[in-house]
Amino acid sequence: MIIDCHGHYTTAPKALEDWRNRQIANLNTPALGPKVAELKISDDELRDTIESNQLRLMRERGSDLTIFSPRASFMAHHIGGFETSATWAAICNELCARVAGLFPDHFVGAAMLPQSPGVDPATCIPELERCVNEYGFVGINLNPDPSGGHWTSPPLSDRQWYPVYEKMVEYAIPAMVHVSTSCNPCFHTTGAHYLNADTTAFMQCLTSDLFKDFPTLKFLIPHGGGAVPYHWGRFRGLAQEMKKPPLAAHLLDNIYFDTCVYHQPGIDLLTKVIPAKNVLFASEMIGAVRGIDPETGHHYDDTKRYIQAAAITDEERFAIFEGNARRVFQRLDAQLTRKGL
Amino acid sequence: MIIDCHGHYTTAPKALEDWRNRQIANLNTPALGPKVAELKISDDELRDTIESNQLRLMRERGSDLTIFSPRASFMAHHIGGFETSATWAAICNELCARVAGLFPDHFVGAAMLPQSPGVDPATCIPELERCVNEYGFVGINLNPDPSGGHWTSPPLSDRQWYPVYEKMVEYAIPAMVHVSTSCNPCFHTTGAHYLNADTTAFMQCLTSDLFKDFPTLKFLIPHGGGAVPYHWGRFRGLAQEMKKPPLAAHLLDNIYFDTCVYHQPGIDLLTKVIPAKNVLFASEMIGAVRGIDPETGHHYDDTKRYIQAAAITDEERFAIFEGNARRVFQRLDAQLTRKGL
Numbered sequence: 001m002i003i004d005c006h007g008h009y010t011t012a013p014k015a016l017e018d019w020r021n022r023q024i025a026n027l028n029t030p031a032l033g034p035k036v037a038e039l040k041i042s043d044d045e046l047r048d049t050i051e052s053n054q055l056r057l058m059r060e061r062g063s064d065l066t067i068f069s070p071r072a073s074f075m076a077h078h079i080g081g082f083e084t085s086a087t088w089a090a091i092c093n094e095l096c097a098r099v100a101g102l103f104p105d106h107f108v109g110a111a112m113l114p115q116s117p118g119v120d121p122a123t124c125i126p127e128l129e130r131c132v133n134e135y136g137f138v139g140i141n142l143n144p145d146p147s148g149g150h151w152t153s154p155p156l157s158d159r160q161w162y163p164v165y166e167k168m169v170e171y172a173i174p175a176m177v178h179v180s181t182s183c184n185p186c187f188h189t190t191g192a193h194y195l196n197a198d199t200t201a202f203m204q205c206l207t208s209d210l211f212k213d214f215p216t217l218k219f220l221i222p223h224g225g226g227a228v229p230y231h232w233g234r235f236r237g238l239a240q241e242m243k244k245p246p247l248a249a250h251l252l253d254n255i256y257f258d259t260c261v262y263h264q265p266g267i268d269l270l271t272k273v274i275p276a277k278n279v280l281f282a283s284e285m286i287g288a289v290r291g292i293d294p295e296t297g298h299h300y301d302d303t304k305r306y307i308q309a310a311a312i313t314d315e316e317r318f319a320i321f322e323g324n325a326r327r328v329f330q331r332l333d334a335q336l337t338r339k340g341l
Numbered sequence: 342m343i344i345d346c347h348g349h350y351t352t353a354p355k356a357l358e359d360w361r362n363r364q365i366a367n368l369n370t371p372a373l374g375p376k377v378a379e380l381k382i383s384d385d386e387l388r389d390t391i392e393s394n395q396l397r398l399m400r401e402r403g404s405d406l407t408i409f410s411p412r413a414s415f416m417a418h419h420i421g422g423f424e425t426s427a428t429w430a431a432i433c434n435e436l437c438a439r440v441a442g443l444f445p446d447h448f449v450g451a452a453m454l455p456q457s458p459g460v461d462p463a464t465c466i467p468e469l470e471r472c473v474n475e476y477g478f479v480g481i482n483l484n485p486d487p488s489g490g491h492w493t494s495p496p497l498s499d500r501q502w503y504p505v506y507e508k509m510v511e512y513a514i515p516a517m518v519h520v521s522t523s524c525n526p527c528f529h530t531t532g533a534h535y536l537n538a539d540t541t542a543f544m545q546c547l548t549s550d551l552f553k554d555f556p557t558l559k560f561l562i563p564h565g566g567g568a569v570p571y572h573w574g575r576f577r578g579l580a581q582e583m584k585k586p587p588l589a590a591h592l593l594d595n596i597y598f599d600t601c602v603y604h605q606p607g608i609d610l611l612t613k614v615i616p617a618k619n620v621l622f623a624s625e626m627i628g629a630v631r632g633i634d635p636e637t638g639h640h641y642d643d644t645k646r647y648i649q650a651a652a653i654t655d656e657e658r659f660a661i662f663e664g665n666a667r668r669v670f671q672r673l674d675a676q677l678t679r680k681g682l
Contacts, residue, residue, distance in 0.1 A: 144527070151490070151527040186485075186492040191544040191579050195568045196537035203532040223575075227536045227568035233604025234564075237630030237641040238532050263574025269610045289578035300578040 001341065002304065003325040003332075004058070006176065006222055006258050006282030007066035007107075009096055011053040013045045016095065020074070020088065027080045039091060046098055053286055055106060061304050063283070067329065068096050069110040069141050073189055075180035077115040078148035082123055089114035089127055097135035108332055109137040110176065113164075115146040117153065122163035132171050138332040139220075140168070142175040144201050149184030149193055156201055156219075157208030165214050172330040174218035174256075177201040190288035198226025202255065206239055206247070211254040218254055218328050220280060224261035224270050232273045248275070256328055258282035259303045259320065262289055264296075267306035276316035280324045281307060342682065343645065344666040344673075345399070347517065347563055347599045347623030348407035348448075350437055352394040354386045357436065361415065361429065368421045380432060387439055394627055396447060402645050404624070408670065409437050410451040410482050414530055416521035418456040419489035423464055430455035430468055438476035449673055450478035451517065454505075456487040458494065463504035473512050479673040480561075481509070483516040485542050490525030490534055497542055497560075498549030506555050513671040515559035515597075518542040531629035539567025543596065547580055547588070552595040559595055559669050561621060565602035565611050573614045589616070597669055599623035600644045600661065603630055605637075608647035617657035621665045622648060 019039045026033030054066065070092030077085055089112045100107045111131035113124040131137040142164065145151050154160050156177070168175060182193035198221045211217060221228065228235060236247055244250050256278050261267050270279060282303065289300045298305055307320055326333035360380045367374030395407065411433030418426055430453045441448045452472035454465040472478040483505065486492050495501050497518070509516060523534035539562050552558060562569065569576060577588055585591050597619050602608050611620060623644065630641045639646055648661055667674035 149492070151492075151525055153527070155527055184492055186494070186496055186545070187541055188544040188548055188579075191547065191576065192537075192541045195540050195572060196533075199536050199540075199568065200528055200533045203529040204527070206532065207529055224571065227540065227571065230565065230568065230571035230607050230610060231536060231602060233602070233607060233634065233641050234630055235532065236636075237603055237632050237634065238529075240632045241630065261572060261574070262578055263614075265610050265614050266571050266574060269571060269606050273604075273606050289575055289582065291578050291581045293574065293578065295577075300574050 001065065002063040002281060002321045004063045004066040004282050004285070005220065005280045005325050005329070006260055006284045007054060007068045008071045008284070008287060009068060009092070009099065010071045010286050011049045012071065012095060013041050013049055015039060015041050016091070019091070023084065023088065024079055027084065030083070036087060036091060041095070043098070043102060046095070047102055050099055050103060055103065057285055058106065061302055063304060064106065066107055067110050067139060067325070067332070068099060068107045070096055070112040072141065072178050073181045075112050075143065076148065077143055077146035077180055078117055078183055080116070082114065082116045082119045085116045086114040086127065093127065093131050093135065093137070097131070097137070100136070108335065109135050110139040110141060111137045112141055113143070115143050117147040121161055124164060125167050128164070128167055132173065132331070136335065138329045138335070139173050140175050141178045143179050144177055144197055144204070145179050148180060149182035149187045155204040155208070157204050157210045165217050169214055169216055174220055174328050176220040176222055178222055194223055194288070195226040198223050199228055202226065202228045202235070205251055205255060206235060206244065207242065211251065215253070218256065220256045220258060220328065222258045222260055222282070222284070224259060224266060225257040225274070229257065229270045229273045252278050256280055256324065259307060260284045260301070261306070262300040262303070263293070264306050264309060267303065267310055271310045271312050271316070276312060276319050277324060279320045280328060281321045342406065343404040343662045344622060345404045345407040345624050345626070346561065346621045346666050346670070347601055347625045348395060348409045349412045349625070349628060350409060350433070350440065351412045351627050352390045353412065353436060354382050354390055356380060356382050357432070360432070364425065364429065365420055368425065371424070377428060377432060382436070384439070384443060387436070388443055391440055391444060396444065398626055399447065402643055404645060405447065407448055408451050408480060408666070408673070409440060409448045411437055411453040413482065413519050414522045416453050416484065417489065418484055418487035418521055419458055419524055421457070423455065423457045423460045426457045427455040427468065434468065434472050434476065434478070438472070438478070441476070449676065450476050451480040451482060452478045453482055454484070456484050458488040462502055465505060466508050469505070469508055473514065473672070477676065479670045479676070480514050481516050482519045484520050485518055485538055485545070486520050489521060490523035490528045496545040496549070498545050498551045506558050510555055510557055515561055515669050517561040517563055519563055535564055535629070536567040539564050540569055543567065543569045543576070546592055546596060547576060547585065548583065552592065556594070559597065561597045561599060561669065563599045563601055563623070563625070565600060565607060566598040566615070570598065570611045570614045593619050597621055597665065600648060601625045601642070602647070603641040603644070604634070605647050605650060608644065608651055612651045612653050612657070617653060617660050618665060620661050621669065622662045
């Protein structure tokens, strides 16, 4: 089985965006804003957007199951306050839950949290609980910068985040550390902010002893870990200067990298430098880079090809395609096992 | 000849730091602060710090000439206002000029600019002129985020920066795009902020048409280009979606990457993905990572070894070690040519 651990519902029906735009237009007059019940999307519409997009490509490329969360760039936690985000997250998560319900063999949910700048992350827990308990979601996306590029929250090692981590540990769910749209004109969202956040989150973990407090906490760093594998020597050296344990002992029981790296040399480096047990297959399809690479004739984000061509053993390839995802997403493994898979 | 295009005076005598601390202590009472004339460092002290550190390692490792600028993390443009930075930059640049004067075969200067958040970058031009005309400096370090991790300046493509670019073009000097200390607790200075800035600067250029306005402007992106070469497919794909020309035509007549990547797989990727004509040898020695890599028994930042072991032709290796630096730093080439080198 090939599990893609990083997919967002980037193709949701236009009604979703329209609803959000009305919500944003009435930020200061929420009573005039749209009611949740006003968003009407039929199962057929959901089916269409998935069958003609993500599922079509999964079939073409040969992946089986996608861990599916709301569109990352649309989370936009910086817009409005907690109530804004709470309503928006509930709507987006429910849509992903419905997709997973319509295509139970191909999609399983991961939750967007109702984060908001300056608001205690513990306020996210009811939505997290709902997604796990009612929807069967198997992970969450945690935004280390709900301000959208102004970086006003404390580092991930700060105790502010601990209530979320306690719940993650209790539920045995990992977090993909994933920012949303940048509203800072310095940072292009998918070309700079996403990758910067990946590197930043890794370094926040490196400089702290977070995983001493939470030995079973698991973070998935998307986009191949930002700059981290390319600069693995730098990070090993920095850890050494700080008298931290070697990175394998310090971080690699808790930190994993996905394979959203859109060319063969990048994947070759990732699989050479990072132990196979810490790499999870992903494409972020349909996402930031949708075109066809003229150098290969294949889609940039058809990352399965790169993994297949990488100089790794069959055992390592199995770990990257399936084994690691089942180990990191324990609730997914339990669901699959119950199905006899 | 082996030219290291990225060295900072990280080993300056303690008196420099003491002076700066007094300046900072009197930010609100500058009349009580130290006078420039109170900083007294003898030529012998300068000689000692260089001979026992940078020059010793250059001799051990076999590099000949370092393009030498003030310590990047000490620029700290976020501290005080323009006058604070102007005085501090003048002092730091003068010290580098004195080092270059004491060791003319081994060091040539690159200038720190007196940037300050919210201050027009054009105010940096007198110091830039002084460094080029009086000190024979061959380049500048340009900080895209003088706020120190809050990213409050406009992108490098903004017209705010154009006066600096006009002067760079007039003088035929490149800029290394290099931030300073992060005062944002989210960003570790050398493990996150530096690499993020590299990626961010590249993407600011990618999304703009800056090099149409300045066809001969040259930026050197340090630290191996941050996350850029590792994600080269992502950047090619993003440029394609934006209907920009292919990256080679869009950016590679103007953007160069140094080799401050501290392990062999990283350098292998860099030299595989980025054309050799766009890669300049550098170590950032003595800098962020000073230890010995237990996996190799050599210093992490002994990057010459990685270039020597990379699967490139002798011609490409010559370009990386010397040819490209002389092409990008035109005033350096002129100085060397005058010496018969």
